[in-house]
Structure formats: C-alpha cells, structure tokens
Amino acid sequence: MPEIAARRHSNTYHRQIDLIAEMSQEFATSRDLGEALQRGLKRVAAFVEAEAASLFLIDEQSGELVCRACVGPVDIKGLRLAAGHGVVGRVVRQNAVAVLKDARHDPDFGALVDRHSGLTTRSILCAPLSVRDQRLGAIELINKAGNGVFRPGDRQLLRALGASAALAICNARLTKAMVDQERVRRELELAADIQRSMLPGRMPESFPVAGLNRPAHEVSGDFFDILRLPDGRIAFAVGDVSGKGINASLLMVKATSLFRCLVKTHRQPGRLLGAINRELCEAAAPGGMFVTMAAGLLDPRIGSVVLANAGHEPSILHRDGTFTAFAADAPPLGIAGELVSEAMPERRVDLAGGALYLFTDGLTETRRGEAMVGADGVCELISRFAGLPCERRLHTIIDELAPAGSSLRDDLTLLVAEDRRSKPLLAEHFEVCPERLSEMRHKVDAAARTAGCAAELAKDVVLAVDEACQNIFRHAYRGKGEVVLELRRDGERVEVGLVDFAPPSDISRIRPRPLGELRPGGLGTHFIRSVMDEVSYSPLPDGAGNLLIMRKVIR
Amino acid sequence: MSVILKVSDRGGTAVVALQGEIDLQNSPELRKELLGSLADRHNLVVDLARVDYIDSSGVASLIEALQTARRLGLRLSLAAASAAVMRVLKLARLDEVFTIHPSVEEAVDRGG
Numbered sequence: 001m002p003e004i005a006a007r008r009h010s011n012t013y014h015r016q017i018d019l020i021a022e023m024s025q026e027f028a029t030s031r032d033l034g035e036a037l038q039r040g041l042k043r044v045a046a047f048v049e050a051e052a053a054s055l056f057l058i059d060e061q062s063g064e065l066v067c068r069a070c071v072g073p074v075d076i077k078g079l080r081l082a083a084g085h086g087v088v089g090r091v092v093r094q095n096a097v098a099v100l101k102d103a104r105h106d107p108d109f110g111a112l113v114d115r116h117s118g119l120t121t122r123s124i125l126c127a128p129l130s131v132r133d134q135r136l137g138a139i140e141l142i143n144k145a146g147n148g149v150f151r152p153g154d155r156q157l158l159r160a161l162g163a164s165a166a167l168a169i170c171n172a173r174l175t176k177a178m179v180d181q182e183r184v185r186r187e188l189e190l191a192a193d194i195q196r197s198m199l200p201g202r203m204p205e206s207f208p209v210a211g212l213n214r215p216a217h218e219v220s221g222d223f224f225d226i227l228r229l230p231d232g233r234i235a236f237a238v239g240d241v242s243g244k245g246i247n248a249s250l251l252m253v254k255a256t257s258l259f260r261c262l263v264k265t266h267r268q269p270g271r272l273l274g275a276i277n278r279e280l281c282e283a284a285a286p287g288g289m290f291v292t293m294a295a296g297l298l299d300p301r302i303g304s305v306v307l308a309n310a311g312h313e314p315s316i317l318h319r320d321g322t323f324t325a326f327a328a329d330a331p332p333l334g335i336a337g338e339l340v341s342e343a344m345p346e347r348r349v350d351l352a353g354g355a356l357y358l359f360t361d362g363l364t365e366t367r368r369g370e371a372m373v374g375a376d377g378v379c380e381l382i383s384r385f386a387g388l389p390c391e392r393r394l395h396t397i398i399d400e401l402a403p404a405g406s407s408l409r410d411d412l413t414l415l416v417a418e419d420r421r422s423k424p425l426l427a428e429h430f431e432v433c434p435e436r437l438s439e440m441r442h443k444v445d446a447a448a449r450t451a452g453c454a455a456e457l458a459k460d461v462v463l464a465v466d467e468a469c470q471n472i473f474r475h476a477y478r479g480k481g482e483v484v485l486e487l488r489r490d491g492e493r494v495e496v497g498l499v500d501f502a503p504p505s506d507i508s509r510i511r512p513r514p515l516g517e518l519r520p521g522g523l524g525t526h527f528i529r530s531v532m533d534e535v536s537y538s539p540l541p542d543g544a545g546n547l548l549i550m551r552k553v554i555r
Numbered sequence: 556m557s558v559i560l561k562v563s564d565r566g567g568t569a570v571v572a573l574q575g576e577i578d579l580q581n582s583p584e585l586r587k588e589l590l591g592s593l594a595d596r597h598n599l600v601v602d603l604a605r606v607d608y609i610d611s612s613g614v615a616s617l618i619e620a621l622q623t624a625r626r627l628g629l630r631l632s633l634a635a636a637s638a639a640v641m642r643v644l645k646l647a648r649l650d651e652v653f654t655i656h657p658s659v660e661e662a663v664d665r666g667g
Binding site: 530 | 612
C-alpha cells in the first residue's frame, strides 16, 4: 500500500509540475491575459477538484478587490469587495496563503461571495498574487470535492501558479504603460511637426529677416514668424509663452495664429499687439499663463523698423560695433485686456546699416558654468559672428550657446532684421529751397561718379534729383521743407532715395504733360521718368511722409 | 552770380548770353530778361555756350519766351547749346520746336 500511495503521490507531483510549467508558459505568451487567467483558473480548479474558483485583482484607483476571472456555478466576474474585506482581503494584506477547513469559523469570512455565487462555502484555499512587495490580488479556491480539505500539495501548486500569474499581470501592465508612453511620444512628435510647420519656411539668402527656433523638448513654448506684406514691408515677431510643455506649446500655437491672422489687418506693431492681447484675454488661458512678444515691421526700402514690445526681452540693435537695447514698454499679453489701451506703444528704429536682434530669455538664461549668459553674453556672440551671413550667424550663435547633443533647459529663439541696403555714398538732410539746389546737385554729381556713373549718366541722375526736389518744394511742402537724400550703389544700379515729411502728397499723381503741347511746366516728372530706369513713389507708413526711389542701371 | 552774362544788340537782334546753371533759383530772372527784351520788340538769340546745366524751370522760361515771341511776330532762337543742354532739350522734344543754331554768329546772320 505505501508503495502504491508513493507512486500515486509521485504521479500527482509530476502532473503538478507539468501544469505549472504549461500555465506559466501560457501566461507569459498569451496575447489576452484575461482569457489566459480564466483558462488557468479552470484548469487549477479541475486539478485540485475545487467546486469554484475566483481571481481578484486590486483596482488601482479605488483599492477594491474586483473579480476578474471565476469558475463555478455562477459567474461573479466584476464583483467588488471593499479593500481588506473577507478572507481574500486578509490574504492580500498579509501576502500569505490561507487554508481554511471550514470558513464559517473564520472571523474574516463575510459570506459575501456566497450570496453572489449561491454556494455554501466550507473549505477555502487562497493564495496571494504578488511580485515582491507589489500586491496585485489573490486566487481563491472553494470547497474541495467530497467535503474534503485542501492539502499541502494544493497549496504549493496554487502558490506557484499565483506567483507566475502575478508576474504575467505585472508584465502586461508594464507593456501597456510602454505602449501608452509610445503613443504619447508619437503624438508629441506629430504636435512638434505641426508646430514646426507653423514656423516660416526658409527665406532666400537675400531676405533681410531670418529666424531660428531650437526647442528644449519636442514641442516649444517659443515662436517666431516672418511675413512679407503686400506693400513690401516685412512683419516679424518673437514670442515666449510662460511655462513649458504641451500646455505652453498649445498657447504658443494660439499666439502664432493670432499674429499671422491679425498682422494682415493691423499693420502697426502696437495695434497688432493690442489686438492679440484682447483676443488672448477674451479666452484667458488657465493657470495665469501669458505671452511675451516683440513685433516689428521692417521697411527694407528705408532700412527702418517700427517696433513694439509687450513684456519681452529687450531687442538689441547692433550698428557700427555698438549695441542699443530697446526694453519692453507694455506688459505681457493675455494678462489684462482692459488695462492696456487699444494700441501698445511703438518706436521707430532706424537700422542705418545695422541689424536688430529679437530673442527669448532662453538665450540670456543659458548657463555657462555658474553664471548666466545674460544680454552682454548675447551681444558678445552677435559681435563675434557679425561677419557671417545672417542665417549662418543665427545657427552659429545658437550652436555656441547649446552645442549639438547638449540638453537644453529652455527653448532658444533668435531673429534678426537687417538693413541690407549698401552703405550710402551720400546721405544728406537738407532743406529743399531754390537756393540750396545747386549745392545739392554738386554733391549728387560727385556721389554718382563715385558710384561708378560716367559723366553723362551722372548728369542724368543730377537732373532727376533736382526735378524731384522741385516737385517736393512745389507740390509736397508748397515751400521749404526737410528732405533726406541718400544715394547708393545697389549691384549694377545707382539708387537714389528721397524722403520728405510732408503729408501724403499727390506727387505720384503728377503726370508728365503731353509733349506735343507747348507750354511751360509739367516737364519735371517727364524728365525724371525719361532719365531713370525705375521710379517709385510711396507714402511712408502712418502718414510719416513720402518716399521716392529712383534707380538707374550703370552701363 | 547772375545767370545773365551779357545782353548785346547785334544789328537789331538782341543776343542774351547766359552762364552757369539755370535752375529754380535763377530761372525767374531769365524769364524776366527774355520777356523784357521781347517787349522792346527785339528778335532774340539766346547764347547757351556757357550754360552747363538747365532744368525744367529754365526750359519753361525758354518756352514761355518762344510763345511770347510768336505772339508778337518776333523770332527767338537758341545758339551754341552744349551737349548737356541739348540732352535736356531733346528729352523735352524741344529740339524740334526751337530753332537751334551751332553758333551765335550763324544765328545773328539769320536774323535771330
């Protein structure tokens, strides 16, 4: 007899090992863990001859134990037990197997499962599901067949299966977290793509405004934009949204869109920032987020920028080796809609051959060892790389601040607006009046010759300038008045710019008189158009005056 | 410096010799001189030999004098225009309107 018992025992032992191996394998490789657990539970119940079995997992949010798989006369999947309730609760709490001969004598037995399952519980075998200290739940077997009692072998089997199921559950959760993380990463990449697409594309080399943004993370809270207006001026802006991360980048997208949309109707930076401010305040961002922004309009024909700055880093003009900073003269956008008047203050900055830099605090707050780079450090870099073409210069400055591969603390954005006109050979402020025309003609003649005009060509240029000054004297000021005259060589051409400060004049409407008609007057405009290749009249923005540009190819 | 260098009577024809640059500053003086000579019933020769610049206001004075001469039945011609002055007259197509002689002598011989 003992021999038979021993053989039977050995046989059972081998079957147990096989079951554990098989089910561990199935848990580990299953695509649907819930299904695998359900099948596993059924096989264990059959193997140890239990009347019913259930698997409870801790709900991470509520801490309750929820039945995720069950075997028995009634399906109790979804049944929730309060944290720590009953025998299952105790097993989880103590992280130890419980074997009960008769549950009715156990103080923790709550008969809740009985009420739902329609069973009368007598014996219980319950093993924890845990990986090291991480408790996931428990497996419970009820009523060993034939009013029996669960044996030590049953206990070992359930413990082993519990451990392997717990490991599988843990792995599945990790995998899900990784998949979620990967999904978020892909979505951030898409967001970054969208954001990058909102930055202006590459400009041609000759374009006088360029910008560069290097985000610290996938998405940026900085932005810049550059936009050529139909009247030839170039609108640009640099902004920084308070805070970092996805919420900052969403507000950044809103601010960029507002800029791009409103700049088409508000062609004055001060009014533009005022309008963006009102829009941002109307639907204020949560958490007191705000936007700092500097916006400018460059008139490349006269190398002049109108600039407005709402709470942003000072803009810096680099000209003839010196730096001038223009600090913010209005609060950031999105804070107070009513405190700020319709238009924010603006100022005119004459580049006069220099370059205006706009940037975010990511640059000044970059750390070099212990200290921050600061505005002085930015100026030093601008000065050091001033000789490079503008796009290269921006890249080099940013590379210098944040060498490739280094991790950024903050987004870096840098924009430059340059006066691309060549240095004038003549730049004169003078009063137009008949007495001063002769002196002016001799200066224009000398400058035109310096520009490479032969004597005859120089005389034509002199005639055109003289006639233009007469028009200003007669029709714009109707008397004496200030003009600014500049003559420069622009490639193969000589270019004369003449600015007056009279109210927008009708000079552009003065038509050359029909030549067949013999009468004095009206010849001046005809002379100008005859001797020059290109003549364009245009009012300066905001009624500041009038600009005449005349060009002639030098043969 | 006056734009009028010399006014001389050459057998009943007034020769008005101009000099320098004729522009908005001095064209009123030129206009006055030319209209004054015409008022005295003289045929006119405008000697441009020493003129190295003329603008639209100077040209306008010449046109006004020519119109006045025609109205009065007098003659007005230009003489010895430099290349620079000819360039401006041609720009205004006035080379076809004015009688332009190579020299003052030729102009006087033809009676202004």
